[in-house]
Amino acid sequence: DAGVIQSPRHEVTEMGQEVTLRCKPISGHNSLFWYRQTMMRGLELLIYFNNNVPIDDSGMPEDRFSAKMPNASFSTLKIQPSEPRDSAVYFCASSGTKETQYFGPGTRLLVL
Amino acid sequence: AQSVSQHNHHVILSEAASLELGCNYSYGGTVNLFWYVQYPGQHLQLLLKYFSGDPLVKGIKGFEAEFIKSKFSFNLRKPSVQWSDTAEYFCAVNALNTDKLIFGTGTRLQVFP
Numbered sequence: 001d002a003g004v005i006q007s008p009r010h011e012v013t014e015m016g017q018e019v020t021l022r023c024k025p026i027s028g029h030n031s032l033f034w035y036r037q038t039m040m041r042g043l044e045l046l047i048y049f050n051n052n053v054p055i056d057d058s059g060m061p062e063d064r065f066s067a068k069m070p071n072a073s074f075s076t077l078k079i080q081p082s083e084p085r086d087s088a089v090y091f092c093a094s095s096g097t098k099e100t101q102y103f104g105p106g107t108r109l110l111v112l
Numbered sequence: 113a114q115s116v117s118q119h120n121h122h123v124i125l126s127e128a129a130s131l132e133l134g135c136n137y138s139y140g141g142t143v144n145l146f147w148y149v150q151y152p153g154q155h156l157q158l159l160l161k162y163f164s165g166d167p168l169v170k171g172i173k174g175f176e177a178e179f180i181k182s183k184f185s186f187n188l189r190k191p192s193v194q195w196s197d198t199a200e201y202f203c204a205v206n207a208l209n210t211d212k213l214i215f216g217t218g219t220r221l222q223v224f225p
Contacts, residue, residue: 031211043156043202043215050211091155100146101213103156 002026004104006092012110018080021107024073025094033101034067034077035091043091049075082111114139116205118216125193125223133188133219135177135203145186146204146213147177156202162186173197198223 005024013019025032033048047057049069057067064083069075079086087110093101117136125131137143144163148156160171167179177188186203203216 033213042217045212045215048212056212093156095211097211100158100161102158103148105155 004092004094004102006104006107008107009105010108012112013082014112015083016081018078019082019109021077021090023075023092023104026102027073029094029096031095032069032075033093035093036088037091038088084111087111114205114207114214116203116214116216118203118219120219121217122220125221127195127223127225128192131190131193131221133201135186135188135216137184137186137205139205139207141207143205143207145179147171147188148202148204150200150202152199193223195223195225197221
């Protein structure tokens with residue numbers, strides 16, 4: 001099994017630009033989670049999906065952030081427009097029903 | 113609301129020392145408990161988990177954790193640490209009625225040769 005796949009692994013962009021992060025969960029997993037990790041705030045859950053439906057988006061910082069899961073094998077997290085304070089590592093994780101979450105390698109985002 | 117407390121923010125040990133990292137959670141119902149490890153520059157990896165059964169759980173790399181329900185604790189232990197255990201350790205809990213994991217703030221472990 002390839003595990004959770006995220007792309008890109010690194011992203012450097014300028015303030016105001018749109019950023020799209022991508023995630024492919026482990027095949028057969030029905031829950032998908034987006035996290036953000038920073039030194040200041042630690043690991044934060046942004047949003048999670050179950051069977052492609054958003055269940056809890058209370059962690060999404062503001063309207064500039066949006067996430068979609070058009071099918072069971074793909075999800076995106078979009079930031080538009082991006083700001084320097086969005087710089088962080090963004091992790092995607094997936095799990096089966098009520099089971100262990102497996103994390104992807106993360107996307108390191110730097111907004112200049 | 114559920115919460116997870118990791119009281120040790122930064123632990124520094126010499127190789128071969130014993131390790132115990134504290135984790136307490138607040139939730140009165142049945143829970144699943146996890147320890148994840150994050151090596152420098154890498155993603156979180158599962159170290160061990162407790163769903164039910166024997167409260168003493170053994171994980172990878174010689175780690176173990178003990179679930180003490182009366183104390184709402186799930187402390188992580190290792191009898192003899194190695195330099196390669198240098199990493200950040202996260203405790204997490206989820207209630208059985210949700211897929212959401214609540215993470216602690218993490219404990220940074222530094223092991224010196």
